[in-house]
Amino acid sequence: MSHFALLSHRLLERRLLGDGERMASIIPGMLAPLTLSLLVFAVILPERPLHDVLLFLSVASFVWSAAKSFLESYDLDAAALDRAILSPLPIANRTLAAARTLVVAVVLAFSTFNIALPVSILVAFRYGLPSALMVLLAAFLAALSGLCLAQWIRAVLERSFGLGRVQDFEGPLRLVVGVALFTLLFLSPDPTGWLASRPWLHAVPPISFAFLLEPVPGPLIGSSAGVLVSVGLAWWAFRLAGTGDESSSAGAKATAPSPVARLARRFFVRPEERFAFDFALANQSRDRTFRSRVYPSFAFPFAVIVLVAERPEEPTLVLMALYGATVYLALAEIFQGFSESSGGPALLETLPIRNQAAFRLGAEKAFMAGLVVPVYLVLAFCLLGLSLLGRGFGLAQSVGHTVLATEFAVLVCSLTFLSVREQAFSVTDQGVYAGNLSSGPFVAILLGALAAVVAGVVVESPLLFFASAAILALLIRGLYAVKRRSLAASAPPSRGGTA
């Protein structure tokens, strides 16, 4: 059997099977694109022409494929065991890269079909079988182009910056892709109409894949060229493979905590909680797995900015998005329990943690101070900026809504933490979280909608606004007092851990 076949088989087996618990973690990942595609088709594009469906699928498949294949390659690389075993073997780097790409392509095929297959079935009922096949073809070509392009970009970046440094971009990259997808979803303008006045765009991949049936030759030529160039780029990527410097991430220093975190540490974190606060704050700013899982959740709040800028005439939609964003933040906190280091949780196991309550609350506050509050502060600045430009709610309402939304987010996240069983960064297998992801969102969506309605009313009156802000602050304070008491009751009192 050739090296390529042996490697592909080994990597595929490891990626798809892993161990029993890993399979459980794959299921939510498969549900996400499926839900997205059905949501888009059923809610956003129900009355749109077939072209809009094709266009959305082509662009979404391209973006999804590029981002997912870029990140899947990291997941394969992150399997340190494979790297340690495979690196010393006499295998050409390009063979390893080709095997890795094949594995990523197989994994990608699953997610692409997750997006395209349900939509194509619905299209078959509405527009007929040829249209459904067209949907599948457009999604496939777009996904293939995205995959090849991503592999090339990755190879170039690795060669330029080294693997470690490129891996540090994973979290921010996921955030950008998330914002792009949410923006696409929210805005979903009349794409066919918009493109009608720009016919040259019909020939540019991935848009061209949606216009393959047009009688003009542009899209066909553009699509063919796009696929050929993509495959050529993938070939180039194989040639570049393994030429980067893996050690170039050495020298990266730890950064100081943000001003928000320092203020929170001083005024809101008790001395006995500070060891956990510092520990979680440092880990969550640098743990690659945490960053890659949690940063995309902030895409939703940031998509609010686009919404405010583009749809100032629909404040209800903006408010729903602003308060609904807590859904994603609350979901993200589940990943605080999971660590990229296999050794970290083992270290934690041997330490005498007497004050479990302090550990839990300190880490929870690090999540709020390090991520939730800064995200809403950035949102506040953006909303204020837009107000100054004459868009959005106006200055007073922008301030009012960001204050209420921040408090609401902290309250919902704090409530959600009640369901998290693990201490921060104490588990290595994310499979254990699969069950946690199923129930929370529905409650949070309902809460978000309710909060949006209430906030829309109270922010109109200064008295009601200040009363609401005070009530939310009291609720947060009360919740922490209750948590502290219940956690302390379930663990022995502290005999150390003073900061």
Add this chain to the structure above:
Amino acid sequence: MTIRAHGLIHDFGELRALDGVDLEVGAGEVFGLLGPNGAGKSTTVKILLGLLKPKAGSVLVAGVDLATDPLTVRERIGYLPEIISLYEALTPEEHLQFVARLRGLEDAVIERRSRALFEAFSLTERAREPIRNFSKGMRQKVALALAFIHRPPVLILDEPLAGLDATAALILKDLIRGFAERGTAVLYCSHVLDVVERVCDRAMILNRGKTVAQGTISELRRQTANTTLDEVFRSVATETDPALLARGLLEALDS
């Protein structure tokens, strides 16, 4: 005795990993725990740390009963695992702060001791760099610093010299003797017999979960009529002649 374990029995399914092991390490003593792979050394250490509950037997560490107060036992132990356990994203400085605060040390003490440990192990320059960039030896040094920072009365060191450069290894051997002179009980697990011979006062050899030899190094030599610990080990813990096995393997690889 600072560590006193009596009648330890532990099973992994059908397999009896420990079968009535007794272990005693006094204050100021460096005690070697030896044995071939699968002999029960790691199981013994995990039981002493409270990570495994024995099927039978009792453990007292620094006068504290492990069964009734496992957290206090952990507070009194400095542990270096064979497989280094660290958070990849944290720096050595953050690790030491986190662990030392958890162990109840004041910030000023942490600062002073961290500086000394980093200096001794040549970590000062890289104390603010995430550990994911570190080599095996550097990680070993950080893990040693974590085991030493709270000056515990009991040290459990599993292959402490693994990956260390020659200078750090020399420093560590002196440190271990120094800790012992100051009253620390050191349980030293290793496969490197000549180091155990030089560093340890007494040793115990486990095989298939049972104690097959125990005593001072000279007693062990006398009991088995051997001149080195290497030969003692060969006579009590190996079923087949290693030299014969090696010769057979070489012939098989040549064929």
